[in-house]
Amino acid sequence: MFFLPTTSLNRPIHFIMNPIRPAFALLFTLAALARADVKLPPVFSEHMVLQRDIPLPVWGTAAPGEEVTVTIAGQTKTTKADDQGKWRVKLEALKVGEPLTLTVKGKNTLTLNDVLVGEVWVGSGQSNMDGRVNGYAKNDEVLASLATKTFSQVRHISSRGTWQLATPQNSGGFGALLYPFGVRLHEELKVPVGLMLGAVGGTPSGYWLSEEMYQADAACKKVAAQFAKTYPLEALEKKYPQDVAAWEKAVEAAKKDGKNPPRKPAPPGKAGETTGGKMGHLFEAHIRGYVGYGIRGVLWDQGESGTAVVGVDQYTLMGALIKGWRKDWGQGEFPFLYIQKPSGNGCAWDTANPVTKNASPFAPLPAQVPALNDGAYRELHVRIQKHPNTAMVTASDLGSGVHPTNKSGYGARASQVALGMVYGQKVETQGPLYTSHAIEGGKVRIKFTHVGKGLAARHSEKLQGFAIAGADKKFVWADAVIDGDSIVVSSDKVTKPASVRYAWANAFPWANLFNQDGLPAQTFRTDSW
Secondary structure, three states: OEEOOOOOOOOOOEEOOOOOHHHHHHHHHHHHHHHOOOEOOOOOOOOOEEEOOOOEEEEEEOOOOOEEEEEEOOEEEEEEOOOOOEEEEEEOOOOOOOOEEEEEEOOOEEEEEEEEEEEEEEEEEOHHHHOEHHHHHHHOHHHHHHOOOOEEEEEEEEOOOOOEEEOOOOHHHOEOOHHHHHHHHHHHHOOOEEEEEEEOOOOOHHHOOOHHHHHOOHHHHHHHHHHHOOOOHHHHHHHHHHHHHHHHHHHHHHHHHOOOOOOOOOOOOOOOOEOOOOOOHHHHHHOOOOOOOOOOEEEEEOOOOOOOEOOOOHHHHHHHHHHHHHHHHOOOOOOEEEEOOOOOOEOOOOOOOOOOOOOOOOOOOOOOOOOOOOOHHHHHHHHHHHOOOEEEEOOOOOOOOOOOOOHHHHHHHHHHHHHHHOOOOOOOOOOOEEEEEEEEOOEEEEEEEOOOOOEEEOOOOOOOOEEEEOOOOOOEEOEEEEEOOEEEEEEOOEOOOOEEEEOOOOOEOOOOEEEOOOOEOOOEEOOOO
16 A cells, blocks of 8 residues: 545645556456447537438448447438448438437437438538527518427427427527528428528638539639730739738728738738638538538528629639539539628519518619629629529618528528429519520510519619610610510610610619519629620
């Protein structure tokens, strides 16, 4: 027997030297290591919603070689963990019904109760998706009302949490856009709805696809290579120390004036590479844990922060992101809906409607036609829907600002697109969308899809917002007339028209073409100038 130093109570701690104890300790440790309880990732928890009508992967970890059995709704799947302790099974498609129990059994047993089957959507992007009910309800009556109710069949999970029921106690932490989107789907489809949130404010799209997705995309590589031909990288690198010095002076001036200092300028990046952060790090942190979980589709709200990939535009990068997510998920070309950016800045059919109450008021035409590039960024986002099985949620009439306050309106509009595009309901999902044009003498005939119940001018008998130009690229405001499902555009100042543009500006409250379903036509041009 020997003594260690006494404790604070002045009582010596006695240890009896026993040569058998170390052997027992070693055996106990080895047994604990060998056990390696079966575990599930956080995305599988009580109250979860499983996607109906498709095969459903379930995965986790266990001891290497351990047999794992998964049971639910009368079906049982068995597999063994691989050399790294990973296992995966695929359940047969489930139908909507009563709450289920999922059991996972290895050397231990996991039991998940109150599992529902219904529709599952992933919401991702930046702050307008990440913003929570508590933060927006005070300025959104519809959202505030939803926050007081219980929807036992609507469930929500964030990338840092587990599944929660929609109750007044929980819903304040739900996505402010995603929650009303899910409630509308639940009420229309009469099925449970699961909402999976993974979003971070102020983030570019280049952080939301993996390096592998980007490197595999030929379009991104092509655009970056083309940009590099005229990109003055060396000159920018030489100028960067001057930019930093100017920033340091601005910081000192801000401190003296008691103002917030400006952000430090990022060093110039190479064409095709990210600036300010590692490509894909947000995908890995907030989406990777969801990948493979059965879903119906994705609702995306991001755009103000661009791509952060030098020389690669939002249309091109979003193509790589959409393809990459679908490939990693292994579930085919699931629907990908995205909220239009930049936000708002157009008039609405009816500002008495809670969905469009924050729209810009209708305005007279400005004296001058906007400059050639004024609508390019807005047009870029309209184009994203050209990627397969992708649809834009029109937002030009939903309210302006970096953080539009009417999140319930955004959720309602997004659910309308989902109901029409994904679930086959007979509802119009967009306003008139340019599809083709033909020059007819001194006039140009514009054809559209999504005419719905018919084309209409709103707030004025006269259509506004169309500009026309000849080969000299000098645009003037045009006369525009509805002719069935077409618009005929002309001007006595342009005898030989070469191009027509509509709502070609960052803000266009003066553009008033709608369909009679109440949805606004979107920015377009017939040229590529």
